[in-house]
Amino acid sequence: MSKIRPSKGAPYARILGVGGYRPTRVVPNEVILEKIDSSDEWIRSRSGIETRHWASPEETVAAMSIEASGKAIAAAGITAEQIGAVVVATVSHFSQTPAVATEIADKLGTDRAAAFDVSAGCAGFGYGLTLAKGMVTEGSAEYVLVIGVERLSDLTDLEDRATAFLFGDGAGAVVVGPSDEPHIGPTVWGSEGDKAETIKQTIPWNEYRIGDLGSLPLDSAGNVKFPAITQEGQAVFRWAVFEMAKVAQQALDAAGITPDDLDVFIPHQANVRIIDSMVKTLKLPEHVTVARDIRTTGNTSAASIPLAMERLLASGEAKSGDTALVIGFGAGLVYAATVVTLP
Amino acid sequence: MAATQEEIVAGLADIVNEIAGIPVEDVQLDKSFTDDLDVDSLSMVEVVVAAEERFDVKIPDDDVKNLKTVGDATEYILKHQA
Ligand SMILES: CC(C)(COP(=O)(O)OP(=O)(O)OC[C@H]1O[C@@H](n2cnc3c(N)ncnc32)[C@H](O)[C@@H]1OP(=O)(O)O)[C@@H](O)C(=O)NCCC(=O)NCCS
Numbered sequence: 001m002s003k004i005r006p007s008k009g010a011p012y013a014r015i016l017g018v019g020g021y022r023p024t025r026v027v028p029n030e031v032i033l034e035k036i037d038s039s040d041e042w043i044r045s046r047s048g049i050e051t052r053h054w055a056s057p058e059e060t061v062a063a064m065s066i067e068a069s070g071k072a073i074a075a076a077g078i079t080a081e082q083i084g085a086v087v088v089a090t091v092s093h094f095s096q097t098p099a100v101a102t103e104i105a106d107k108l109g110t111d112r113a114a115a116f117d118v119s120a121g122c123a124g125f126g127y128g129l130t131l132a133k134g135m136v137t138e139g140s141a142e143y144v145l146v147i148g149v150e151r152l153s154d155l156t157d158l159e160d161r162a163t164a165f166l167f168g169d170g171a172g173a174v175v176v177g178p179s180d181e182p183h184i185g186p187t188v189w190g191s192e193g194d195k196a197e198t199i200k201q202t203i204p205w206n207e208y209r210i211g212d213l214g215s216l217p218l219d220s221a222g223n224v225k226f227p228a229i230t231q232e233g234q235a236v237f238r239w240a241v242f243e244m245a246k247v248a249q250q251a252l253d254a255a256g257i258t259p260d261d262l263d264v265f266i267p268h269q270a271n272v273r274i275i276d277s278m279v280k281t282l283k284l285p286e287h288v289t290v291a292r293d294i295r296t297t298g299n300t301s302a303a304s305i306p307l308a309m310e311r312l313l314a315s316g317e318a319k320s321g322d323t324a325l326v327i328g329f330g331a332g333l334v335y336a337a338t339v340v341t342l343p
Numbered sequence: 344m345a346a347t348q349e350e351i352v353a354g355l356a357d358i359v360n361e362i363a364g365i366p367v368e369d370v371q372l373d374k375s376f377t378d379d380l381d382v383d384s385l386s387m388v389e390v391v392v393a394a395e396e397r398f399d400v401k402i403p404d405d406d407v408k409n410l411k412t413v414g415d416a417t418e419y420i421l422k423h424q425a
Binding site: 277 | 383
């Protein structure tokens, strides 16, 4: 048997820069109320959401990603040619193949970086970050760009009062690169496919074949409905506040970090009530800064954690070098939590 | 050991106090969670999860919506506790 030379990576990895892009159009709750029987007060009290951003036709998944990535690359102090891999976490890129990651890698000016998409719902960013850490330490890429991007407005049924107000659009990106010290902790992740039905796409694409359209549901104007994200809100809420607090605690334990050591908590921005409940269950001390970007961004699935991270750093509520617990969870059901040093 | 009716009401009072900040003495059998105790549908999920732990019962989502009053919840726990 011949001896195969192994690849050689960096001792550790860290997040070197973060960037975000929010679509220009800001959508207040009043716009949501045009289509559903609800109230600004109900939406705010049940979800914390006041406004969200919806993308224009020009603000495509690729275009938003390129904007966010450009900022992340600049913040990391590297050039696009140094990027060895581009990982895009999304569920709302509507061309099944090829992956949107290749277009992004090309337009950013990488030197033929490896590029692929990841489908892991609202845990997508954590899944991508974990892959990136592996690539950097194993040696298949020196720098990895991880993007979380969604146009969930395209997957929202505006006539469904259980979800119409929840979702938003945007992109967040980080550059992961080599480090002499550990700055990304162990990932606690997993899936619970027995709960796959609790968050899902209403209608699979293959039911839209010409000839079968007659069996599909219609909206109030009589048009065939587009697929949308639907969920069993209470079941998901229960799972999130109860089970995800345990996962967050496991990620702290795995990293050897106590709540007292923590500076920042960036959970997936699904609902401010889930965030508040997790903060209570984890007994996070007062000094921990908690991301509540949901208020003005809505739930942007895979994009929510990097967007919230970028905003906390830009506003000065968090600073470079802070220790942050991040946890994503959502459709699958899937989850991923880890402790990182902020760039 | 199974909890008595008084113990369950007292336990629910603690939980509602913790989650919604309502004084424990206000939590009475005839009180409605949403109308009298400021426990909305999402806080109710938190109450249920806390009650499950405290009284060693399983309260599935489908049953939660039938628990309108403290009395409903107490009766449910009495009947289903391990
Ligand atoms: C979506 C969510 C806010 C809905 O809240 P909820 O309390 O579960 O809502 P329910 O459907 O049980 O409805 C509760 C009450 O509010 C009413 N209601 C529902 N939607 C409403 C709306 N948009 N406006 C006003 N009232 C509404 C219902 O009619 C019901 O009233 P009733 O008790 O008088 O019958 C909540 O379930 C949630 O956020 N879950 C987690 C979902 C999530 O984060 N998913 C993403 C994870 S990645």
